[in-house]
Amino acid sequence: MATALIWFSDDLRLRDHAALHAALQAGLAPVPVYIHAPQEDGRWRPGAASDAWRLRALRALDADLRKRGTRLHVFRGGSLPTLRAIAAHAGAAAIFWHRSHEPTRAARDAEVRRALRADGLRADAFNGSLLFEPWQLGTQAGDPFRVFTPFWKAALAHWNPPRTRPAPERLPGIAALPGETSLEALGLAPAPRWDAPFWNEWTPGEAGAERALRAFVDAALARYADGRDRPDLPMTSRLSPHLHFGEISPWRIVEAVRAAGAGAAGEAFIRELGWREFAHHVLHHFPDTPESNFNxxxxxxxxxxxxxxxxxxxxxxxxxxxxxxxxxxxxxxxxxxxxxxxxxxxxxxxxxxxxxxxxxxxxxxxxxxxxxxxxxxxxxxxxxxxxxxxxxxxxxxxxxxxxxxxxxxxxxxxxxxxxxxxxxxxxxxxxxxxxxxxxxxxxxxxxxxxxxxxxxxxxxxxxxxxxxxx
Ligand SMILES: Cc1cc2nc3c(=O)[nH]c(=O)nc-3n(C[C@H](O)[C@H](O)[C@H](O)COP(=O)(O)OP(=O)(O)OC[C@H]3O[C@@H](n4cnc5c(N)ncnc54)[C@H](O)[C@@H]3O)c2cc1C
Incomplete structure (x- = not known):
């Protein structure tokens, strides 16, 4: 059976995973791949706390894949040469992944796609992290939004929730690939282990994300509009790291919130997801803003x-x-x-x-x-x-x-x-x-x-x- 590499990065989940779904739809056996390449992140290499989280989220993803009959194949090095080598060895017809909207990664991904296509492979990136692609919404004059309220108004006017897809139940596995390494060898774990107390508060990975969503919807959502400004109360979802690492999709969150019938409180919460959308819209259109004043x-x-x-x-x-x-x-x-x-x-x-x-x-x-x-x-x-x-x-x-x-x-x-x-x-x-x-x-x-x-x-x-x- 021909294979498709699924190139994971900040989409560490199996539910509602467009790239995985695309491979299965095309009748290709998915080969889950993670390539550790922080050198490609330029001035914004992930920080130490991010690395600590990522290691645990990757372990959770690997465990979830193993339950389904496969596993995560882990590499370090340049993304393009690694993908080329694995594709050749695994007889891959395609490489699918989720788009990153960070400017440096977006540029890298465009280069990877161009090169893989030139090799004759099918190389497609999907939206897996946002409700809207950052370029999808614009002012009537066709400019980017600079103010949140009209941005969100436009988002609601174009609201079109896709049906979220369940995680596949079984996935075919393949033998080890040349050049593989282990998650533990990536150097992501902090030394000394200053992160130990974090894990009393957090469970990285898809199951942890789903549990956080459930707990929030059941216990706090109804009072979110008033409670979200109170740091002394557990009134917000604490989904932000799960969202950043793509352990849950934003449409999945919207679906759960709307299903809870929380009315205005639910809409107030979804509006905060809108700020995340707005942030990505702004970063896409003004990629210098991490380094320069917008004004x-x-x-x-x-x-x-x-x-x-x-x-x-x-x-x-x-x-x-x-x-x-x-x-x-x-x-x-x-x-x-x-x-x-x-x-x-x-x-x-x-x-x-x-x-x-x-x-x-x-x-x-x-x-x-x-x-x-x-x-x-x-x-x-x-x-x-x-x-x-x-x-x-x-x-x-x-x-x-x-x-x-x-x-x-x-x-x-x-x-x-x-x-x-x-x-x-x-x-x-x-x-x-x-x-x-x-x-x-x-x-x-x-x-x-x-x-x-x-x-x-x-x-x-x-x-x-x-x-x-x-
Ligand atoms: C100075 C500063 C720095 C910040 N840095 C980050 C950051 O690095 N990463 C990050 O995810 N958020 C950042 N935020 C936004 C916000 O503080 C966090 O998203 C929020 O506290 C996460 O907690 P929660 O998941 O419980 O939020 P909830 O209130 O439950 O909101 C749900 C989700 O909506 C999104 N969201 C909520 N508020 C905002 C906001 N103001 N801007 C953008 N998205 C929002 C987040 O994805 C959040 O998980 C920053 C805010 C400030 C003022």
Whole structure:
């Protein structure tokens, strides 16, 4: 039986897998292949937390394939030469994969497709990660969208849910291929094992993604619209790493949410998936945005020199601003941070400390298990005020008021900063306001922020006015 290579990358699932389905439809025996080629990712090689997740997701995929009679064939090296060699050996008539929308990978994939087709092979890439291809929607003038609301309106107007496909029950296996290596030999596991605590919180892989979806739909979806801004409550889906690694397809999520009949709450949730779509749309049309301000006016903005001590205090959660520090410690301990706290931590860095957003984006890139070039770039440029549809630079989050509003009992702060748990809730957001008699209840935590919040805000606004004056 002729074979088709299924070239896996950020689509580590079997359910609703267009490339796998295409091979089966064409009567070709699928040969599942993973090629480790971080050198092809240019400036955005996956970070350490991503690697730790990927290893586990690959193990889960391999186990799922073995249950069906085959396995994942693992290689390292250049993607094109490896695919050519395996195709020749496995007698492949075709190579199918899912498109990546990261600019460097998209360029590589186009080159791979051209070369494989020139070899006389069938080489096709499918959409497996988005509701819409990034180029599918545009303004009436045919331009890319720069504002989310009309983008989402256009998306809803073109809404056309495909039928999601079940995972195949059996798959034919083939003998080992020359040049194969093992997942364990890829060097993805962190040393030392700082990731160990992550796995109390997460189960990478398709089964973990399905369980997270089920748990969210059953327990939190109905209250999502109000609850999604509360970092102290488990009210969001935590599907972001599963989505990034393609362990679940977005249409599968939409299907489950709509089937739950959650009404407005369900639509509010699907709209957040829309932000992910928008981020990919923007990255596709403006591929320089991971490195450059979307709004070039900010190229002249007076960012502060990134003081290594201050940057390190921010990274380690020692700025003395509890909500920022709690978030940064949640990130360090679990590889994830609640969206509201991401906004506040990013705003503190790029506005109160006036450090260029790229320093923050790089740290997130290395530490987030859901690190995603499109979402991370959009998130940082949005907060910093330099991006599309961005929060204006002069809107500076007040981390104390935000904490009192969205973490009203100080439970989130106390969880990630147990040093402050001895304080009454109202002082956890601002321990420096606590009466002197309570100071003894705080251990090993700065009693004053690294920057006075009012003057940090004022100097950010001054730098912004200077930019406007120019
Ligand atoms: C500075 C900053 C950096 C960020 N970096 C990333 C990143 O690297 N990777 C990443 O996946 N998200 C990033 N986000 C977006 C958002 O914080 C996360 O997607 C969200 O917190 C994931 O949690 P969840 O799955 O529980 O979200 P839910 O609220 O359950 O949302 C469901 C899904 O919708 C998508 N989504 C939700 N909010 C956003 C958003 N604002 N932008 C884009 N997609 C969204 C995600 O895929 C998410 O999994 C960033 C946001 C900010 C402000």
């Amino acid at each position: 070039p006016r900010f190229d002249r903005f007076e960012w502060a020199d990134a003081d290594p001590g201050l940057l390190e205090a921010w990274r380690r959660g020692r700025t003395g601003v509890p909500l920022v520090d709690a978030g940064m410690r949640q990130l360090w301990a679990t590889g994830w941070m609640h969206n509201r706290v991401r906004m506040i931590a990013a705003s503190f860095l790029s506005k109160h400390l006036r450090v260029h957003w790229q320093h923050g984006a790089r740290w997130f890139w290395d530490t987030l298990v859901d690190a995603d070039l499109a979402n991370n770039t959009l998130g940082w440029q949005w907060v910093a005020g330099t991006g599309v549809d961005a929060a204006p630079y002069f809107r500076v989050f007040n981390p104390v008021l935000q904490a009192r509003r969205f973490d009203p009992d100080g439970a989130y702060i106390a969880r990630w900063l147990p040093q402050l748990a001895g304080l009454p809730a109202k002082y956890r957001a601002a321990p420096w306001e606590a009466p002197a008699g309570l100071a003894g209840r705080v251990h090993d935590y700065p009693m004053a922020p690294v920057i006075d919040l009012a003057s940090g805000r004022a100097s950010a606004l001054e730098a912004f006015s200077a930019l406007r004056g120019n």
